[in-house]
Amino acid sequence: MNKTFKIYAILFIIVMVILALLEVNKKEITDWRKNFDINEKSPFGLYIFNQEIKDLFKNNLKKTSESPFDYYNKNKKSPHNILVVENDIDVPSWKKILDEVSHGSDAMLIVSNMPKDISDSIGFYDSEISFDEQNVLKLTDKKYQNDFIELDKFPSGRGFSYIKPNVEVLGKTVEKENDDQANFIKVKFGKGNIYVHSEPLFLTNYYLLKPGNVKYAADVFSYLDDKETVWFVESSTKESQFFMRFILSKPALKYAWWVLLGGLLLFIFFNAKRKQRIVPIVEPLRNTSVDFVKSIGNLYLQEGDFHDMMVKKAQYFLNKVRLDLLIDTQNLDEEFAKKLQLKTGKTMEMIDEAINFIKKAQDPYAHVLKEDLAKMNKLLDEILK
Structure with a gap:
């Protein structure tokens, strides 16, 4: 081992020790992004809901990462329940869902936004946005009047306006400074029913872990009949097959990995001088x-x-x-x-x-x-x- 390599090795060890000390002393940063990822344990992930949903639907649940368009092109199903939670679905897939509902299925759509032509088909024309920092989600049915959720962290404030006469309001958002607005509706569509809830936050880890909030979620899903439920989750929730997925999924290991790569690049950079063993002189064959x-x-x-x-x-x-x-x-x-x-x-x-x-x-x-x-x-x- 030459002297130069020893110097680089010592510098690398010093850098790693400093980073380790910084990592030990740093405060945990909470990720407040609304990711709605079924594998995320951050406040606005759906990890808790994903763990409890089988009991909620009595193990009669099928979860798929395929788009509704692809899924229903491959599978011909009898009337069933359809569940969508804040999933970025394309218009052809929405139309597939409406087609299934028209043939007798029921759909529970817990989304903050959907394409306008789809919302028009269901029976509402627009969604209002309130910027209040707190609000309360309540159900209008008297038997559920004691079950509610108070949203105190980044509520979307979305609700329905311009609702058609054939739309039944099942829930509302209550705010101090604004009038109540509908956030949970039911629409008869063909032979089936469509339930739309505009505030998916009530299913996230942060709110489900609060005492009493699970009851509100159970009340919302109680409107679905007891039959097979197909849950369309984001395709990005498939487990990555990348061999580095474990290291990159852990912040400490990820930082260590990048520091290691940076150290190797520095080592290569400072050792970029051309090193070559002495080329022996080959005497030509004598005549x-x-x-x-x-x-x-x-x-x-x-x-x-x-x-x-x-x-x-x-x-x-x-x-x-x-x-x-x-x-x-x-x-x-x-x-x-x-x-x-x-x-x-x-x-x-x-x-x-x-x-x-x-x-x-x-x-x-x-x-x-x-x-x-x-x-x-x-x-x-x-x-x-």
Whole structure:
């Protein structure tokens, strides 16, 4: 381990310790967002409702994350209950729900807003919004008059106005500074009924955990008949299959993960200098043939045997003539000279001089000088060019 790596490791440990101390000493921050997520334990999640709903519907409940449009295209069902709690549903899916209701199903729609053309079909034209910080949800039926919920945290203040004559008001929102406004209605639609509640907050963890509030929720659902209920939940509530889902779901682990990645990036950045082991020098393969020729040449020069070297050169020349020029070298006569002159294009004087040198080399008793060897070598090379 080199010195630089040790320094980075110490810095990383110090940063992690500081973050751990900050995490231990920090105050818990409450998430007050209205997420209506069945897996969220934050105040405005639906975790408690999701745990208790099976008992509420006597285990006759089917929960699906499919859109109503896809679900009813795949499933043909007898009359049943339909439950939607603050779900972002598209218009074709709303129309599928209305179609099921028209054939005898009952729908409980606990939503703060829905498409205008759908609300017009049900029987109300608009929803009012109040900005009071507190209000009370009550039911209009006398048998439920003692059951209510006081909303003291971020009520939506939504309610129905311009209600058609065939719409029955089942609940209302009571405020100190404003007139009462309907928030829970019932509409006869075809062979079935539609129940619409404009304030889904009463189903969230924050309000269900308060004493007495569960009774109001049970009263609302008591309007549904005892039959199978299909609850359409948000598709985002499906458990993620991402392998990091557990770490990213825990704030402390998530921060540690990002710090780890940041530390690795810093380490890579500061070690970005190009590091490469020494490239060994590869010696090229030696041409031993050239060395051999040089050795032989030096041997002949040292011995001074110029005649033998002329013999070797003559033999090499005649062999090339036979193989490359296809001329018979048995007789070095006038006919041989003419053929060699025609094939090489050299002058007859050069050809005759070369033949004389070859014959001199073939004469074992000829006296050969160093100059003769040099001249013969140059002449024969010139002819074979």
